[in-house]
Amino acid sequence: MRIIVIGGVAAGTKAAAKAHRVDPNNEIILYQDESEVSYSACGLPYVISGVIADERKVIIRQPEDFAKDGIQVFIRHRVLGIDTGKQQLTVRNLQNNTDFIVSYDRLIIATGARPIVPNIEGITLEGVLTLRNIADLARFKTLLSTVQPQKAVIIGAGYIGLELAETFHELNITTTIIEKAPRILPKSDPEMAQLVHDHLLENQVEIILGDGLAKLDGNNGRVTSVETECGKIIPADLVVIAIGAKPNVELAKEADIELGITGAIAVDSRMETNIPGIYAAGDCCETVNRITGATTWMPLGDIANLQGRVAGENVAGGDAHFPGVFGTAIFKTFKLTVAMTGLSEQSALESGLDPISIKTEGSDRARYYPGKQDFSLKLIADRKDGRLLGAQAIGLGSVDKMIDIAATALLGKLTCSDLENADLAYSPPFSPVLSPIIVAAGVLHSKLSKLSLTG
Known part of the structure; x- marks a missing residue:
């Protein structure tokens, strides 16, 4: 049986490895459109700050490591389409820009998520960054070494934004956080979020609440300032967009794979979609809140690994179940x-x-x-x-x-x-x-x- 996995960061690589362990006789192929697989996106802020000196440390496994287990990993290969009737994929080799068709018996979609980037004036200026993958890390490192920014503005006061506030402080970059909500950490209760707010102020981080990003101004193609919806002008030679993420579901949607109420791929407890033999795992799919029973979307690294393990077992013939999440999360700021x-x-x-x-x-x-x-x-x-x-x-x-x-x-x-x-x-x-x-x-x-x- 040929099992194909689309996506190779957390859920995808975990699923491929688990499927191999369940039945080593299956042919397992993984397509990843990036240049790296199996890396820890959660470790990227610490590479930027220098806490992790060698960026290769956040890469867990290489394609050749998977090959030793008989798993074929193809980097820089993008799946363009899924034909569920013929059980075929159209794949583009991004290295030579050629397309080919490959058949599958069972499929796992682990396409992850991407940062939400507002469609505003100046968003494509140099110095405007997101942090989600290894390519983003490379852009950060290039900017820090060439421009040596002095003033950063972080749009969004969630986990990533607050982690980066510390990172920039360590790099002696003056930092302002802009948050549209009336407080930072909107998912926390107010009195707890206030503790973090006060700690950020103690560490010379400026915080602007109840205001959003209106436009970005620049000079010679490089960002120079941020203008907020309330009209504030804040000088900046580095802007980070950290207002959240959205699931990568376009491939699934075009193949008539059902999306749920959150906009992510709908799956059952076996991580199977509405189409038998097609599974989804990680940041691209929904799950269930174990307290309320409500459908939710929880793009966290540990959850992606847990879901990938269940999907991998089931795609290979097992009967594992993922019961849902509590939303357990942790991060450090200063x-x-x-x-x-x-x-x-x-x-x-x-x-x-x-x-x-x-x-x-x-x-x-x-x-x-x-x-x-x-x-x-x-x-x-x-x-x-x-x-x-x-x-x-x-x-x-x-x-x-x-x-x-x-x-x-x-x-x-x-x-x-x-x-x-x-x-x-x-x-x-x-x-x-x-x-x-x-x-x-x-x-x-x-x-x-x-x-x-x-x-």
């Missing part, structure tokens, strides 16, 4: 680690739930132990039964540990009462005697108990 899982209080309300929450302060070690670091932790629960709905943590300590515990609690559908009695590891170098998440769960449980007594 000294702060910012992490979240599940629903925010705001999103819980929007989903028709009745949330109750608490915000506590904690530390990652015993209070007397050297090197103790502090963080803020917010837990959200369902007022009806105390079931945990989400968590957000921001600070200097082991924020990742708190969120991973919370994500596991969501997986087990634990209540605050369950979580406050969790048996977690303790030793002064690693935790207070009661983990901050145990304490927070206890406070939230008490709040719920008082409400039930008074109600």
Whole structure:
């Protein structure tokens, strides 16, 4: 059986490798329109800052590595069309600009996503960049070495924008962030986002909220300033567009593969599309929120790998299922680690739930132990039964540990009462005697108990 995978960054390469492990007798071909496969896009900001000195480190595997397993990887090959009736692909070799047709028995679409770029005046000027792939990284490195920018403007205050704010600070580039929403990190609750806002200001990052990008001005083909919708003019020799991404679904749409309500490819729990034998995985497809049951689009690297693994097993004859996501995410900006899982209080309300929450302060070690670091932790629960709905943590300590515990609690559908009695590891170098998440769960449980007594 011939299995073809379209796309080779996260989901595609994971799917190809899994399909080979399930049945090594299958012929597996992967087409990737970029010059590299199997790289970590999440590591690119750290290459730009110099934290990762060798950019080749973010490339996990090369085509020849896959070849050792019998997987044929063709870089710089773009799939132009899918004929689902004939089970054929039209492919263009971008190296010599020739087209050919290849047949398949089963297919995995892992075409990923691309940055949203507004169609405004000046958007094609030199110095206006996005950061999504290795080619974008090359453009960044060229600009930094030739122009040596002094003033950067980042459009968008999500994860990528805030990671790059730190990156530019490390490179001594004065930075302004412009965010159309009334606060940064719109997916976080306001009081948690404010902690990050204040930290950015402490690190000399200018923040403009409630304003958007109107146009870009330039000289001799190179960007020189940003004009906002409110009329502000901000000098800039580097502009980064980081207002979000959209799934690459044109290929699927033209082949009458069904798109879902989010605009991404619709799949079932087996990652199969509406056309039998055609699967999709990663940033190009939808998934399900495991708390609300609602269809969602969650373009995150770990999710792409998990979905790719399921698609790869099933395309080779298995019966694996992907249950959906909680939206667990984490990033770093300056000294702060910012992490979240599940629903925010705001999103819980929007989903028709009745949330109750608490915000506590904690530390990652015993209070007397050297090197103790502090963080803020917010837990959200369902007022009806105390079931945990989400968590957000921001600070200097082991924020990742708190969120991973919370994500596991969501997986087990634990209540605050369950979580406050969790048996977690303790030793002064690693935790207070009661983990901050145990304490927070206890406070939230008490709040719920008082409400039930008074109600």
